Structures are given as structure tokens and as C-alpha cells.
Amino acid sequence: MSTILPVAQRSETILTLTAVAVAKSELNSEWLNQLVEAMYATMMQCNGVGIAAPQIYVSKRVVIVASRPNLRYPDAPEMEAIVMVNPEILERSKATVLGEEGCLSVPDERGQVARAEIIKVRYLTLQGEQIETVYNGFPARIVQHEVDHLDGILFIQRI
Template sequence: MSTILPVAQRGESILRLTAAKVAQTELNSEWLKQLAEAMYATMLERNGVGIAAPQIYVSKRVIIVASRPNPRYPDAPEMDALVMVNPEILEKSELTVLGEEGCLSVPDERGQVARAQTIQLRYLTLEGVTVETTLTGFPARIVQHEVDHLDGVLFIERIG
């Protein structure tokens, strides 16, 4: 059974930091795998569709994107959970879409945020394999939201 971790809340300094890149030596390590498992378990426990390592007090560039319908996002599309290490958004579409967002670090608050409809991104797997992909719609929104966490930005700063 994976560990459910506490989630940092708005106002805590960890959420303001720019997270450090995961080092080459940390890739494919037991530590990184356990971090990802704990992040995933914590996200599921709280009905999240994504989570960033800083939200569980680890200032590292690791996010999980796991869109699926749940009580917080009943219309979310179903996708396999993706663990992204050192994610980089390479390109964003000019077309932006307004959509409702919430955050495990800002409970009970939601708002409309404009995000790029489509993004191109590059990330590493836990094993260190480079992946380049294009995401669109809700999964693209989740990545943008979680990458913001890695840069010390909360969604509430993007409203209006």
C-alpha cells in the first residue's frame, strides 16, 4: 500500500519555489519510483487529476497527469496516468480555452483559467527515457497547471 502524504496548502513557501530538476543520477532510482507512487496515491485519495512534487513538500520537477472522471471532475476524459520528470512545454497553441480548475493545494476554491488548447511537450520517464508528445484539451490543461506548480505559480494567480 502506497503512502498517502500531506498536501502543501496555499500560503506555504514550498509552493512559491522554482522546483529543482531531477538529476541524471536520480533517474531510475528507488527513491524516484517511491516518490511517484506516493504522489499517485495521494492524488487518487484526494480525487485529483494531476499532482506536482512540490505539493507533497518535494521541490523537484516531477508531475503526474491522470485525467479520469471523478467527483471533482465528472467530465474528465479517461487516460492512463503519466509520470513526467523534468517536463518542458516546448510550444503552446495560440488558441486558448477557458476552463474550470481546482487545486489540491487550494481546496474549496475553483475558477476559470485560460490555457492553451494544445501543447507540445518533452519529459523524461522515471527510467530516464525522453518522450515528446502533443496533448490537447483537458490533459493539456492539467500539464500546464502542474508545470505552473514547478515554477511556483498557483492557478488562482491566473484567474481573470
């Protein structure tokens, strides 16, 4: 059973910091694997579709993107959870889409946020393999929202 961790809330400093990149030496480590397990368990417990390490008080560039229908997002598409280490958005479509967002760190508040409809992302797996992929629609929104967390930006700053 993985640990469910407390989630940082909007007024806390950790959420305003630029998270630090995960070092090569940390890839495939017990520490990083345990961090991701705890992030995943916490996200599932809170009905999230994504989570960033700063939300559980770890200022590292790690996010999980896990779109699936749940109480908070009943119409979300189903996808395998993806762990992204040191994610970078390489390209964003000029076309944007307005969509409702919420955040585990800003409970009980939702808002319409304009995000790029299609993005190209590069990230590392937990083992250090580099992946480049394109996301569109709701998964693209999640990636942009979670990468914002790594840069100290909350969705409410984009409304």
C-alpha cells in the first residue's frame, strides 16, 4: 500500500518555486520510484488526472499525467498513467482551446483556461529513456497544467 501524502495548498511557497531538474544519478533510483508511487497514490486518492512533485512538497521536475473518467472529470478520456521526468514542452499549437480546470492544490475552485490544443513534449522515463511525443485535447491540457506547477504557476493565474 503506497503512502498518501498531504497536498500543498495555493498559499504555500513550494507552489511558487521553479522545481529543480532530476539529476541523471537519481534516475532509476529507489528514491525516485518511491516518490512516483506516493504521487500516484495521492493523485488517485484525490481523484486527480495529473499531479506534480511540488504538490507533495518535493521541488523536483516530475509529473504524472493520467487522464481517466472520475468524479472530478467524468468526461475525461482513458489513458495509461505516464510519468514524465524533466518534461519540456517543445511546441504548442497556435490554436487554443478553452476548458475547465481544477487543481488538487486549489480545492473547490475551477475555471476556464485557454491552453494550446496540441503540444509536443520531450521527457525522460524513470529509467532515463528520452521520449518525444505529441498530445492533443484533454491530455495536452493536463501536461500543460502539470508543467506549469514545475514553473511555480497555478491555473488560477491563467484565468
